[in-house]
Amino acid sequence: MSTSPQNAYPPPAPVGRRTGVRANVFYGKPASAVTTFPARPVTEVVVPKVALDSISLSYKTTSGERLLALDNISLEVKPGEFLCIVGPSGCGKSTLLHLIAGLHPQTSGKVLVDGVPASGPGTDRILIFQELGLFPWLTVGGNVEFGLKMKNVAKAEREERVQYYLRLVHLSQFRDSYIHQLSGGMRQRVALARALATEPDVLLMDEPFAALDAQTRDLLHDELERIWAETGRTIIFVTHNVREAVRLGDRVALMTFRPGRVKQQFSVNLPRPRHMEQADVAHAAGEILGCLRDEINKSLEAEYADEKTR
């Protein structure tokens, strides 16, 4: 957890670090009323880092029908918060991240960053894609440097930042390797370093660890938690794995299946660092999973129905 002296590059000042108050998990409240226990007096009004204001998205399917993918989603994410979004496959949670990243326009509603409506992609919000999208024609170092080049950062500073962030994800020795020479877990870390290097306020992560084996995933959870604590970024993390969401998030938002809505939100106040196998993590995940079951069943039914009509 400690910042070793070799991490020379000055990391940005943490924003809104938590107090580490030990509290019970509290879940099962409707979306409009997120409750945290024990209740803390509200002392300041914080402008949310990211606010989704009644976001809806519909599109025409190939058969000409209009399909409502996201329905009136409103969510607020505080600076420095780690929000996990959970939902069955096909609920539009990845699409939601693409909207926040500005890679896809919403049908209606607004995405606000620091209270200002955002249009189009911006380097204040970097998305780590599920498929990563690392550039195979660049080395590891080249990939991490890419966003800095696009931001016209001076060469000396680029050099410094690439070194710093490669060290942060423990890949300094692989700077000159190409992506195809790396393992899955290493690629994941390159993607993380590439996203962090541009020093975005908000990190959007789309099921980044879904394709990894359990050991690698656990390791990356620890690293992500450490990096989050060190850099104080706001993270919105999408996953279908409820336990992963509880393991990582300050808060877990549950999405419904087609159309995607925010069904419920849960505050997770378990002490950090957490582990996937911890009893209280499993317990909280179990409760959330209970609420998710209906949605998973709906998603499975829809999938099987698709199969029949084929």
Place this chain on the structure above:
Amino acid sequence: MKKLAKQVIFYSALLGVWVLLAKLRIWPPYLFPPPWGVGHALWDGFADHSFWIGIAVTMKRMLIGYSLSVALGMILGLAVSSNKFLEETLGGLLVSLQSLPSICWIPLAVLWFGLTEKAILFVVLMGSLLSVTIAMEDGRKQMPKIYGMAGRNLGASGFRLFWSVLLPASLPFIVNGMKQGWAFAWRSLIQAEMIFLSLGLGQLLMMGRDLSDMSQVMAVMVLIVILGYMVDGLIFRTMERRLQEKYGLAP
């Protein structure tokens, strides 16, 4: 090593059959020359420098015509793939024109340019331009969309997005287009040389025919195959394989 052994056995057997057929004298030697006859013709051709000169002239034409068609084909392919109107109009025309064997352009080439170097280059260009264009266009479409999105996400846009993301991302497809273009250009050039009868490998082949010297005809055919394979099989295929490996596209 095992593959090499198989190949050695296969080619020895093929040569054996050839020798056997020649020895049986089913056809007279001037119609069906034995392997050593072809070997002799190859030796003579290189000894009197005619083959060296032929190869040099053919390769020079190839280099000019092929470079021209790659450059033009890439521009055309990019234009067609990035403009909906062009794709729906010009794109269709290009695909239908590709069914035209390049030899069909020879009468026009002769009328327009006369029996000149320009006419040969025109035929080579028409023979390979379309395949490069179409391969370029397909490549742009097949390129994984994720790279463009990742680029935009990291702050690239406009020309920089094209230059630092879209272009390198479509490189494997570009090389594929170049490879196809080469194969078409090579065939077109040999055909054109056979008809124009101006120095080159195609002309050497036709000279063998006129002299009823099948050893020379076959010697030139062997040369054409070897040269074509060297560039296509060794240079392009190696480049393509390396790229596919690097880009994670290898099967």
